[in-house]
Amino acid sequence: MNAIANAKPYFPGWQLLQIPGPSNVPAKVLAAMAQPTIDHRGEAFAAFAKTLLDDLKPIFGTKDDIVIFPSSGTGAWEAALVNVTSPGDTVLMAETGHFATLWFKLARQLGLNAELLPGDWRKAADPQAIGARLREDKVHTIKAVCVVHNETSTGATSDIAAVRAAIDAAGHPALLLVDTISSLGSVDYHQDDWGVDVTIAGSQKGLMLPPGLGFNAYRAKAKAAAETARMPRSYFDWEAMRAAPLTGQFPYTPATNLLFALRAALDLLAQEGMDNVFHRHARHARATRAAVEAWGLEVLCVEPEHQSNVLTAVVMPEGVSADGFRALMVNRFNMSLGNGLSKLKDRVFRIGHLGDFNDMMLIATLGGVQMGLIAYGVKPQTSGVEAAMAVLAEAL
C-alpha cells in the first residue's frame, strides 16, 4: 500500500452541481450577494427594487404585476392558490410527475377539491384530456387548471399555449396557473401571449440564484379573482405586495441580498440575450440526448417534442441502482446528479443542463457520467461524449 492508495479523496476545484436545480451560481451573482445588506426602508433600496420588478417582466413575458416572496418554489405554489381560490373550490391538475403531484397534495392540504388528471410520468400534460375534462364540467365548478411547464422529475416540457387553446375550445372560464419553477430563464415563456393567468417561479434554476425567492406573475383575470377569493392568506397576500413596484417597499423584510443577486442575474441574462439563452439550453439538451442514445440508455420522456431543454432523466437498465450510481459519481468524481423522485426512486438519474452552463461544462458532465457508468459496470454501447461533441462541434 503506498501513500496514494491510502489517500482520502480530496477534490480541488468546484463540485459539478449537475442536479436540475439549484443550478450553478455565476461568480458575478455570488459577488453581488456579498455586498453589505442595506436598509430595506431606505431610499437607495426603494430605487433599486423598483427597477428590479420592471426588469423581471420580459423574463415572464408579461406587462402585468409580479410579486417576489422570500420563499422557495413551494411557497410560490401556495401563494398562487391562496390568492385565487376559496376553500372547497375545485382545481384540475395535470399529473406530469412528482412536482405536479406535490402541488396537488399541497392544494388538498389547503382544503381545495383538487383533481389529478392521471399521467404516466413519461409525458407532458395532455391538452386534449384537459379539454375533455373541462367540457364535462358544464356548470363550471373547476376554478383553475394547474400545469407544471417543465416537470423537473421527468424532463417533460408541456405545451402551455396548447393547454390554453384547449381551455378556450372547451368554452371554460377556469384560470390557468403554470409552474415555471424549472423553466423560467431557460425555456421560452410568454405569460401574456399564451394566456396564462398566474405564473409561478423560483430563483434557483434558470435565474441562476441560490434558492430563496419565489415569484408570482398574474394578469387581470387572476387579480379580479383575488378580490373575491376567500382562502385565508397573510404572508402570501398579493394585495400586501401591490405597492412594491411603485414604492420599492415590501410589506415585510425582503431577502435583500438575494435581490442584489437577482439584479446581477438579470444583467447577465440581458447581456447574453434571452433568445441566445434559450438556444444554448436547447443545444445542450440535444447534445445530452445524443450522449444518452450513444450509451444505449433510455431518456425517460417518451415524447421527443416534449423532451426538456433543462434536464434529461435517464432510465437505468433493469436491476441497476440509479442511486448507487449517483453515490459513486459523488465519491469518485465529485459530481452531483439528480435522483429519481418518489415512484422513480432508484430507477433514473437526472442530468441538469441549465443555468450558468457552457459547452466545456457539459462535456465534463457527460465525461463524468460516462466514466461513472464504466466504473459502475454499466458498459456504454458507444461513446456518449463523442456523440455530444459531434453535436456541439457542428454548430453554435
Ligand SMILES: Cc1ncc(COP(=O)(O)O)c(C=O)c1O
Ligand atoms: C417544477 C418544480 N415545481 C416545484 C418545485 C418545488 O420548489 P422548492 O423545492 O423550491 O420549494 C420544484 C423544485 O425543484 C420544481 O422543480
